[in-house]
Amino acid sequence: MTNPTTLRAPAPAERMSRVKESPSSRVADRVREFQAAGRKVLPLTIGEPDFDTPDHVKEAAIAAIRAGETKYTSANGTPALQKAITARLLRKTGQSYAGDEICVGGGAKQLIFLAFMATLDEGDEVIVPAPYWVSYPDMVTVNGGRPVTVATTADEGYKLTPDQLREAITDRTTWVVLNTPNNPTGAVYSESELRGLTDVVRAHPHVSILCDEIYDEINYGARPVPSAVTVAPDLRRRIFLVNGVSKAYAMTGWRIGYGAGAAGLCAAIGTLQSQSSSxxxxxxxxxxxxxxxxxxxxxxxTVGIYTERRDLLVSGLAAIDGLRPTAPEGGFYVWVDASALMGSVTPSGKRITTDAELAEHFLDTSGVVVISGDSYGCPGHFRASFALSSEIIGEAVAGLARSVELLRR
Known part of the structure; x- marks a missing residue:
């Protein structure tokens, strides 16, 4: 007779209780459920360009395959890619990075995770301005750190202020995360704003800055988007720049991100990668x-097309009573204040008390899918993507208008 104990599956580690499934993935699963049931959905949740990867990029991949470039590379990338990254960073920041100050990974997301894994001890703190990209807090937590969320406001353009940063720093602070352009708000920090924040960090030698700049090419103002290392080159060893090719070149599935920072940090990330994905x-x-x-x-x-879509979505949402969209300075998302709809009652008599319930109402009544603001640490809001055709955006706006009209306030 088989001993039941031999059939027991491995138990999840305690750390798994600290991390949640990505809200974006959860919403994507919900969309697939509706589609499988034959219901039309209008997903304003898309987190990737709807354009195809440029032909010259695809041809370079095909040429690499034909040339037999299909073997292991250095954990920190090929010499050709390191050279291309170094040139791109010099163009943008004016800073010249050596090969040992560059690291390459399977997307910017992996590099952020590995940076936290390489630097956080139990209880170390990471300052995360809210609204934030959904993965930052969980990445910190699963690596033993403690995310310290700092709420930004619409009046400040959803940007962290020097006073807020100064107040949040403690002896345990290891990182402050700056995402510019920001996901989900589209906020872009100006040079003067970055200078104010780096002045605060300069006074605290134990604090470093993780700059997530993955959307920097998709912006609607001055180019290039200002970078912290440009305004504070003396802090270069304490600034870790993270970027990649996913968003700017419609290469999300290719999974290539890169980072630039202190040689010791890049070496640690390379070591972790060599022991994980090689x-x-x-x-x-x-x-x-x-x-x-x-x-x-x-x-x-593509930025020209995004600009037209942005204006279409912002103007459409602004015309709906109860919704207050913020026009993004970068990225392809619109951040919407829906707090005026909290407390509304649906046709079935259900009172809406959370933005998640509001998002469910949108899905049920018009098939429009958005990601609720609580996923980004900012209840009462939602994120809507415009990485879709103008036709779909128009349909979605009309659907949201119908859904809102159904609510009793």
Whole structure:
């Protein structure tokens, strides 16, 4: 007779109780459920460009395959990709990074996770301005750290202020996260705003800055988007820049991100990667070289289209009573204040008390899918993507208007 104890599956580690499933993934599953049931959905949740990867990038990948570039590479990337990254960083920041100050990973997301894994001891604190990208707090927590959320306001453009940063720093603070352009708000920190924040960090030698700049090419103002290392080059060893090719070049599935910072940190990330995934995809790295070394035609064309879509979505949402959208300065999301709809009653008599319930009402009554603000640490709001065609955006806005009209206030 089989001993039941031999059939027991491995028990999850205690750390797994600290981390939640990504809200974006959860919403995507919900969309698939509706689609499988034959219901039409209008997903304003898309977190990736709806454009195809540029042809010259795809051709570079095909050429790499034909040339036999299909073997392991260095954990920190091929020499060609390191050179392309170094050139791109010099163009943007004016800073020249050496090869040992560059690291390459399977997307910017992986590099942020590995940076926290490499630097956080139990109880170390990471300052995370809210609204924040959904993964920051869980990445900190699962690596033993403590996320310290600092609420930003619409009056401040949803940006962390020097006074807020100064007040949040303690002896246990290890990192402050700056995401510019921001997901979900689209906020972009100006040079003067970055200078104010770096002045505070300069006075606290134990604090470093993690700058997530993955949306920096998708912006609607001055180019390039200002970077913390440009305004405070003396803090360069305490600033870790994270970027990649996913958003700017419509290469989300290729999974290539890169980081630039202190050689010791990059070496630690490389060590962790060598013991986990070994190295990034060799073929994807060849494609990334073509993207970074190519011209700006693709970026300029797509940003022009995004601009039209942004204006269409913002104006459409602003015309709906109870919704207050913020026009983004970068990225492809609109952040919407829906607090005026809290307390409304649905046709079935249910009172809406949370933004998650409001999002459920939108889905049930019009098939429009948004991600609720509580996922970003800011209840009473939601995020809507415009990485979709203008036709779908128009349909979604009309659907949201109908859903709101159904509410009794």
């Amino acid at each position: 190295c990034p995809s060799s073929v994807s790295q060849a494609a990334a070289v073509a993207a970074l070394d190519g011209g700006r035609e693709f970026i300029d064309r």
